[in-house]
Amino acid sequence: MDKKIARVIENLSKNRIKVKYFTTKEEAKEEILKEIHPEMKIGIGGSMTIKEMELYEAIDQKINPVYWHWMVKPEERPSIFPKAQYSDLYLASSNALTEEGELINIDGVGNRVSSMFFGPKKVILVCGVNKIVKNYETGVKRIKEIACPLNAKRLGLKTPCGITGKCNDCSSEQRMCNIAVTIHAKPALVDLEVYIINEILGY
Numbered sequence: 001m002d003k004k005i006a007r008v009i010e011n012l013s014k015n016r017i018k019v020k021y022f023t024t025k026e027e028a029k030e031e032i033l034k035e036i037h038p039e040m041k042i043g044i045g046g047s048m049t050i051k052e053m054e055l056y057e058a059i060d061q062k063i064n065p066v067y068w069h070w071m072v073k074p075e076e077r078p079s080i081f082p083k084a085q086y087s088d089l090y091l092a093s094s095n096a097l098t099e100e101g102e103l104i105n106i107d108g109v110g111n112r113v114s115s116m117f118f119g120p121k122k123v124i125l126v127c128g129v130n131k132i133v134k135n136y137e138t139g140v141k142r143i144k145e146i147a148c149p150l151n152a153k154r155l156g157l158k159t160p161c162g163i164t165g166k167c168n169d170c171s172s173e174q175r176m177c178n179i180a181v182t183i184h185a186k187p188a189l190v191d192l193e194v195y196i197i198n199e200i201l202g203y
């Protein structure tokens with residue numbers, strides 16, 4: 001295993017955050033599906049990683065209700081967010097994972113970041129190795145220079161990062177980075193686990 005990955009695993013564990021390592025997304029997907037027992041309610045946060053893994057499609061929704069705002073009309077989203085937040089298992093990714101064992105997340109609405117530390121019984125954050133950064137500063141830089149421009153492009157937003165690919169700390173109504181949350185150690189009431197996958201996933 002790469003030394004950088006080993007350091008993240010060691011430091012997440014020191015911060016009492018459970019962590020599992022997988023070589024492929026298929027292995028991680030299988031493990032997540034094993035965590036899902038009958039009648040558990042599943043919430044999903046906005047995540048290209050979860051989408052690329054096709055987890056939504058893999059869960060049998062006759063047995064397990066799945067709440068994912070990406071799958072409903074915009075006007076239905078406000079009623080889906082709390083159902084996802086108070087689910088039995090919440091699936092999402094983190095924007096950056098530091099070698100010091102912290103999770104950095106930036107959100108526009110805040111549903112995803114708040115569900116990481118309060119609400120669900122269990123949270124699994126699935127991260128490709130592309131999410132690993134040295135520290136907080138490089139994590140924020142990664143989010144502003146890589147994640148936000150790609151997300152803005154995907155969503156067709158007219159933010160400066162969406163138009164030019166560069167952040168100018170805008171005050172746009174479409175700004176995606178309104179809320180920043182760093183998880184330094186295990187949240188008191190959530191069983192938080194990070195799955196690190198040795199692949200490039202999401203952004």
Ligand code: SF4
Binds near residue numbers: 162171
């Ligand atoms: S502050 Fe504005 S320009 Fe910068 S990343 Fe966020 S949305 Fe994009």
